[in-house]
Amino acid sequence: MPRLIVLICLVMLAGCGSLGEREDAAAETATAFLRAVSGQDGAAACGVLAPETMAEVEQGAGQSCAVAILSENLPAPSAVQDIQVYGQRALVRLEDESVFLAVFPGG
Template sequence: MGPARRARRTAVAAVAAVAAVALVCGCGASRERIDGASAAASSFAEAARAGDGAAMCAVLAPETEQELERSERTACDDAVVEQHLPTAGPVERVDVHGRQAMAVFEDDTLFLSRFSSGWKVVAAGCTPRPGRPYQCRIQSG
């Protein structure tokens, strides 16, 4: 298994760990953090619906953007549109735990982290797999 594949598996495992904590932990989150994560997830989904790669990249976490550009060998705004993410409607649920969040849409799940500049998407195009980590089309390495 090559380094890129190992890095991708590690990233998937990390996303799964965040998801597990989000689903199992009964920890509460402030309305401000929930609203912030929801707004970032909605912005990403709206940009995806519009095919606005630049707006999608503006909401991606720096490492996620770099990994996308590295793996696709093109600029983020082109690479992100080429992922053909599911068309997400309104956010159905947001689970926030500390600096991590999971935003669930009808046909997509996003994972977010809080940075000094606000909430950013660390993984998108994620689908659950029973008993296994989420499978994500976009994620950091």
């Protein structure tokens, strides 16, 4: 059974874009986040996290998000299998994980 990884990320899901554009943005944000982590770019990975998620990562590790996120056991990005966009929220299903995204003020 595939492993399910749940992340809450900040994504630029422009409400005025077409559904296809918002799906593409969601998929790109999800895979960019996982690429950043697997590439050891903690600053880029934290740059797309929701504010509350970033704070939880920092509090849980007692380190900056950019350092702490790299010690999380997150998988490398895999092929996108399905994308569902619900207003300003999205679910991106990859081969072995799922990423939940949402738009927050300022992004």
